[in-house]
Amino acid sequence: MTEEKPTEKDNHKKFAVDCFNLVWSLMEKKSRTKEEDDKMVHAAHASRFHWGEIGTPTEFERGEWQISRVYSVLKRTQPALYHAKRCLEICQENHIGDWDIAFAYEAMARAYAVAGQKEESRKYIELAQRAAEQIKEKGDKDYLLSELATIGS
Numbered sequence: 001m002t003e004e005k006p007t008e009k010d011n012h013k014k015f016a017v018d019c020f021n022l023v024w025s026l027m028e029k030k031s032r033t034k035e036e037d038d039k040m041v042h043a044a045h046a047s048r049f050h051w052g053e054i055g056t057p058t059e060f061e062r063g064e065w066q067i068s069r070v071y072s073v074l075k076r077t078q079p080a081l082y083h084a085k086r087c088l089e090i091c092q093e094n095h096i097g098d099w100d101i102a103f104a105y106e107a108m109a110r111a112y113a114v115a116g117q118k119e120e121s122r123k124y125i126e127l128a129q130r131a132a133e134q135i136k137e138k139g140d141k142d143y144l145l146s147e148l149a150t151i152g153s
Contacts (some may be wrong), residue, residue: 061086097134101131103147109125128144
């Protein structure tokens with residue numbers, strides 16, 4: 001019996017997931033080298049690229065969210081805001097709700113906090129808190145609220 005070769009779609013999915021998970025492992029490190037920061041940026045974009053080839057709007061917006069988070073962690077205002085806005089736009093254009101829209105607002109709040117725009121950050125924190133009321137799973141809601149608490153607005 002021969003083993004089936006992975007399809008192009010299988011490969012894109014594997015790379016998307018592997019890169020997404022790599023980004024998380026790098027973000028969670030207490031301290032990173034410049035090379036690891038660069039690797040984190042490249043992996044976030046690579047994950048989004050691969051999802052862009054085979055995914056749905058949900059994967060697209062989650063990829064944009066992760067890219068925004070990476071740039072927020074690195075205190076790079078402009079790309080953090082750009083990707084947070086893309087995440088929110090994709091959610092709105094595709095009527096994506098629940099925790100995804102709440103985290104789109106979280107990304108906006110975090111990016112504006114990094115930019116030092118406290119009013120805008122607070123506005124999106126409030127939108128995220130309101131969206132949290134619509135999150136079905138308690139664990140997801142609690143996680144969002146804990147993440148909002150980490151935003152220095």
